[in-house]
Amino acid sequence: MNYIKEADVVVIGGGVVGCAILRELSKYKLRSILVEKEPDLACGTTKANSAIIHAGFDAPKGSKKALTNVRGNRLYHELQDQLNLDIKWLGSMVVATTAEEMATLEELLSRGIANGVKGLEIIDKEAVLSKEPNLTPNVQGALWAPTAGICWPFGAALAFARCAVQNGAEVLTDCAVEQVLVEDGKVVGVATSQGAIQARYVINAAGLYGDAIAASAGDTSIHIHPRKGEYILFDKTAAASLVQGIVFPTPTKTSKGCLVCATTHGNVFIGPNAQDMADKEDLATTTEGMNAIIASAKKLVPTLPLGASITEFSGLRAVSDNGDFIIEASSVHGLIHATGMQSPGLSSAPAIAEEVLEILRELDDTLVLKHDFKAVLPRHKAFSAMTRAEQEAAIAANPLYGRVICRCETVTEGEIVEVIHETCGAKTVDGVKRRTRAGMGRCQGGFCGPRVTQIIARELNIPVTAVRKEGAASQMFYDKEAAGGKD
Amino acid sequence: MKQLHYDIVIVGGGPAGLSAAYSAYENGAKKILVIERDRELGGILQQCIHNGFGLHHFKEELTGPGYAHRCIELIKDKPEITTMVDTMVLEVSGDKTVLAINPQEGLMQITGDALILTMGCRERTRGAIRIPGERPAGVFTAGAAQRMVNMEGYLPGHKIVILGSGDIGLIMARRMSLEGCKVQACLEICPFSNGLTRNIVQCLHDYDIPLYLSHTITKIKGKDRVEGITVAKVDERMQVIPGTEFDIDCDTVLLSVGLIPENELSRGINLEMHPLTNGPIVDQRRATSQPGIYAAGNVVHVHDLVDFVSEEAELAGKYAALQVTGCLPAAVETVTVTPTDGIRTCVPQRLHLPEGGEPVKLFMRVAAPLRKVKLEVLCGDKLLLSRMLPVVKPSEMVAVELPPEKTAEIKGELTVRLNRGV
Numbered sequence: 001m002n003y004i005k006e007a008d009v010v011v012i013g014g015g016v017v018g019c020a021i022l023r024e025l026s027k028y029k030l031r032s033i034l035v036e037k038e039p040d041l042a043c044g045t046t047k048a049n050s051a052i053i054h055a056g057f058d059a060p061k062g063s064k065k066a067l068t069n070v071r072g073n074r075l076y077h078e079l080q081d082q083l084n085l086d087i088k089w090l091g092s093m094v095v096a097t098t099a100e101e102m103a104t105l106e107e108l109l110s111r112g113i114a115n116g117v118k119g120l121e122i123i124d125k126e127a128v129l130s131k132e133p134n135l136t137p138n139v140q141g142a143l144w145a146p147t148a149g150i151c152w153p154f155g156a157a158l159a160f161a162r163c164a165v166q167n168g169a170e171v172l173t174d175c176a177v178e179q180v181l182v183e184d185g186k187v188v189g190v191a192t193s194q195g196a197i198q199a200r201y202v203i204n205a206a207g208l209y210g211d212a213i214a215a216s217a218g219d220t221s222i223h224i225h226p227r228k229g230e231y232i233l234f235d236k237t238a239a240a241s242l243v244q245g246i247v248f249p250t251p252t253k254t255s256k257g258c259l260v261c262a263t264t265h266g267n268v269f270i271g272p273n274a275q276d277m278a279d280k281e282d283l284a285t286t287t288e289g290m291n292a293i294i295a296s297a298k299k300l301v302p303t304l305p306l307g308a309s310i311t312e313f314s315g316l317r318a319v320s321d322n323g324d325f326i327i328e329a330s331s332v333h334g335l336i337h338a339t340g341m342q343s344p345g346l347s348s349a350p351a352i353a354e355e356v357l358e359i360l361r362e363l364d365d366t367l368v369l370k371h372d373f374k375a376v377l378p379r380h381k382a383f384s385a386m387t388r389a390e391q392e393a394a395i396a397a398n399p400l401y402g403r404v405i406c407r408c409e410t411v412t413e414g415e416i417v418e419v420i421h422e423t424c425g426a427k428t429v430d431g432v433k434r435r436t437r438a439g440m441g442r443c444q445g446g447f448c449g450p451r452v453t454q455i456i457a458r459e460l461n462i463p464v465t466a467v468r469k470e471g472a473a474s475q476m477f478y479d480k481e482a483a484g485g486k487d
Numbered sequence: 488m489k490q491l492h493y494d495i496v497i498v499g500g501g502p503a504g505l506s507a508a509y510s511a512y513e514n515g516a517k518k519i520l521v522i523e524r525d526r527e528l529g530g531i532l533q534q535c536i537h538n539g540f541g542l543h544h545f546k547e548e549l550t551g552p553g554y555a556h557r558c559i560e561l562i563k564d565k566p567e568i569t570t571m572v573d574t575m576v577l578e579v580s581g582d583k584t585v586l587a588i589n590p591q592e593g594l595m596q597i598t599g600d601a602l603i604l605t606m607g608c609r610e611r612t613r614g615a616i617r618i619p620g621e622r623p624a625g626v627f628t629a630g631a632a633q634r635m636v637n638m639e640g641y642l643p644g645h646k647i648v649i650l651g652s653g654d655i656g657l658i659m660a661r662r663m664s665l666e667g668c669k670v671q672a673c674l675e676i677c678p679f680s681n682g683l684t685r686n687i688v689q690c691l692h693d694y695d696i697p698l699y700l701s702h703t704i705t706k707i708k709g710k711d712r713v714e715g716i717t718v719a720k721v722d723e724r725m726q727v728i729p730g731t732e733f734d735i736d737c738d739t740v741l742l743s744v745g746l747i748p749e750n751e752l753s754r755g756i757n758l759e760m761h762p763l764t765n766g767p768i769v770d771q772r773r774a775t776s777q778p779g780i781y782a783a784g785n786v787v788h789v790h791d792l793v794d795f796v797s798e799e800a801e802l803a804g805k806y807a808a809l810q811v812t813g814c815l816p817a818a819v820e821t822v823t824v825t826p827t828d829g830i831r832t833c834v835p836q837r838l839h840l841p842e843g844g845e846p847v848k849l850f851m852r853v854a855a856p857l858r859k860v861k862l863e864v865l866c867g868d869k870l871l872l873s874r875m876l877p878v879v880k881p882s883e884m885v886a887v888e889l890p891p892e893k894t895a896e897i898k899g900e901l902t903v904r905l906n907r908g909v
Binding site: 312469 | 488573575577588589591592593594609612613614615617619620622623627630631636639640641642643644645666705706711712727754
């Protein structure tokens with residue numbers, strides 16, 4: 001076997017879980033490589049979810065979900081400053097509108113206390129409406145969880161990865177794993193679309209495809225099925241008529257219901273629904289799905305500003321057979337699973353990473369911590385978040401900061417150029433959008449999309465026609481000659 | 488930070504901003520600034536390389552860049568008028584201070600004795616109308632595609648479907664055909680077209696492009712790039728009729744589903760806005776609810792002809808100039824203009840009339856297509872003006888002018904209506 005690279009550990013999957021694991025690995029004297037099949041990190045479940053760091057009262061006591069959620073929440077509080085994570089600790093509410101639902105809140109409260117969640121309390125109607133005046137007048141009370149927050153999931157994944165890279169780890173995108181290579185019952189590496197990589201340990205953080213990765217190593221013990229959730233996102237101008245924080249309905253036996261929730265960037269979304277799917281690639285939104293979440297959200301906020309929706313999207317949760325996370329050593333020596341993450345996977349990610357390292361230490365007692373681990377990431381500030389003085393200084397240092405490309409979100413050319421060239425930089429239009437928010441606003445890239453495409457082409461020194469929206473075949477524009485010559 | 492002061496600061500260098508600047512100059516303003524975000528003046532006209540512009544305003548048929556060129560010629564080499572391109576306005580405040588930024592000067596704080604808002608409009612997007620399906624590359628607003636084809640020299644795709652029969656969509660159907668692309672269909676959710684009749688004929692019929700009225704997209708397909716769409720017929724409430732679905736093969740979907748006045752800056756200064764036009768409420772001088780702040784063109788209400796944009800902007804420029812030179816006749820009568828019976832919107836929404844009246848031109852949009860109606864302007868029960876109209880449609884703005892001798896008679900509220908009993 002010809003190996004293109006040698007590593008001690010390969011992490012498969014660049015979602016928030018894989019990136020958190022890579023960061024944890026980078027604390028040790030190990031050569032670690034993360035491989036991601038998409039052109040960018042966090043393109044799967046991490047990209048399309050509710051972006052909540054849950055308090056931890058949902059999952060049953062003793063489950064992996066409950067343990068890692070409560071621990072993960074605490075870790076995010078610690079990591080926020082080091083990694084400059086965009087998190088707002090707004091607290092969450094589970095709202096009850098009937099006596100029956102009020103009884104359910106009591107159950108959630110005791111489950112939360114058993115899970116070790118701090119600060120939970122049941123608040124009355126007046127307290128609920130003073131926090132969220134646009135909620136239905138039918139509200140009777142709510143379970144208030146002050147430790148819950150909202151975050152920017154892509155930013156979290158990127159920060160974990162960049163911290164790992166600054167500590168010597170490597171990230172390969174556009175690198176799909178074809179097979180986990182096994183010899184004599186032991187992992188020896190992975191075969192990828194870019195060539196084989198040698199490794200003593202492989203971490204399976206492949207999300208929806210965690211079962212396929214396991215099976216390629218001969219481990220058929222796990223199964224993952226996709227469960228779709230659809231969302232509608234509203235313009236910032238509509239936020240005032242919606243909610244300021246995180247509002248859940250009271251869960252029923254069959255569903256957690258869809259929420260109305262603020263984002264760290266000042267928008268509000270409604271969703272998700274939950275539909276079991278056959279196809280792991282089916283990210284289509286549907287009329288039925290959108291009607292369902294609108295109807296459900298109206299029970300919480302009766303007057304939804306539907307004219308102010310700016311985009312709709314869906315994500316697929318990776319659901320395991322028993323519904324809990326899969327964090328365990330495989331029967332194949334050297335392979336560790338960290339998959340089957342649905343909610344609260346994002347909240348749990350840093351704690352899942354610790355668990356994975358725990359398992360790795362059991363497999364290998366020679367692991368040595370680095371004494372010079374660099375925990376703090378250099379600070380980044382969006383131009384739109386800078387003070388006027390900071391903006392002036394930024395333009396003086398680099399005039400490209402004086403050219404606004406995305407007018408809805410006030411994103412400058414300087415920032416776009418920077419994210420293309422930074423560690424784990426953007427290669428695609430969506431990659432630039434996720435990092436800078438160019439194209440995230442109300443015009444959805446109508447004005448800036450063509451300009452962003454041209455900036456990417458210029459900076460990467462590729463033709464405009466080679467610039468992709470996201471996936472391999474997602475070409476944005478074509479040369480004129482090609483069309484004229486055809487007919 | 489650089490501090491600048493002008494008599495009049497104009498936000499936006501498209502046809503409205505340029506016409507306002509020229510008119511302000513002609514009416515005696517001495518220090519005028521036009522701020523444009525793009526790399527050249529002219530706004531969206533620069534990407535509209537087709538003809539059909541200027542018949543009213545310049546009395547000859549021009550292309551979009553041709554019209555822009557005329558406007559630019561009128562203001563250039565005038566020491567009274569300064570233009571800044573590649574400059575973005577970040578903030579406007581009620582005291583008529585503008586915060587702007589460009590790569591050369593950095594941040595600039597610019598004050599004006601009067602401000603004219605001419606920011607134009609933007610296109611409604613896929614997300615705003617919630618088209619279901621996947622999210623591949625190849626879904627563009629028609630205007631974004633137009634910029635790429637006409638200014639940057641690239642194609643958005645080869646097999647095109649246009650959603651919406653607004654004028655930009657129709658123009659792009661023809662444009663893509665001329666570029667050698669196959670335009671499979673133009674779909675319109677309304678039972679009537681939303682574009683100018685001449686565009687339906689010249690852009691669809693002449694190129695054998697089918698127009699499906701009362702149809703919409705129910706699914707966009709394709710993981711990376713658009714691979715096709717599902718289309719269905721809708722009922723009179725615009726709800727999909729199950730069983731009418733069919734597929735169309737395409738790699739590109741261009742959206743021409745409406746324009747929205749670009750009023751984020753106006754909202755920042757709490758201008759009184761109109762819920763149907765989505766623009767600021769203005770009087771016949773194009774003065775907004777804030778003293779010294781004027782607005783004109785597509786930022787006030789979406790026009791179908793640039794000629795009317797220029798005409799309106801000249802009013803804003805003129806009255807802003809009269810204000811800053813202290814020559815503005817004081818208003819003695821304030822009335823509102825209310826559209827009723829078949830008229831959806833009317834601009835101006837308010838009149839501030841001086842002694843002896845002032846010319847007032849009303850720009851209206853009707854709610855639905857009608858034949859043989861009488862447009863009537865009333866003050867109370869008194870009929871001020873009536874005009875027979877053989878055909879009216881929502882896509883074509885109706886304009887009537889009240890001369891000063893008529894407006895001098897106005898005492899009390901004005902209504903405009905369509906009288907169908909003729």
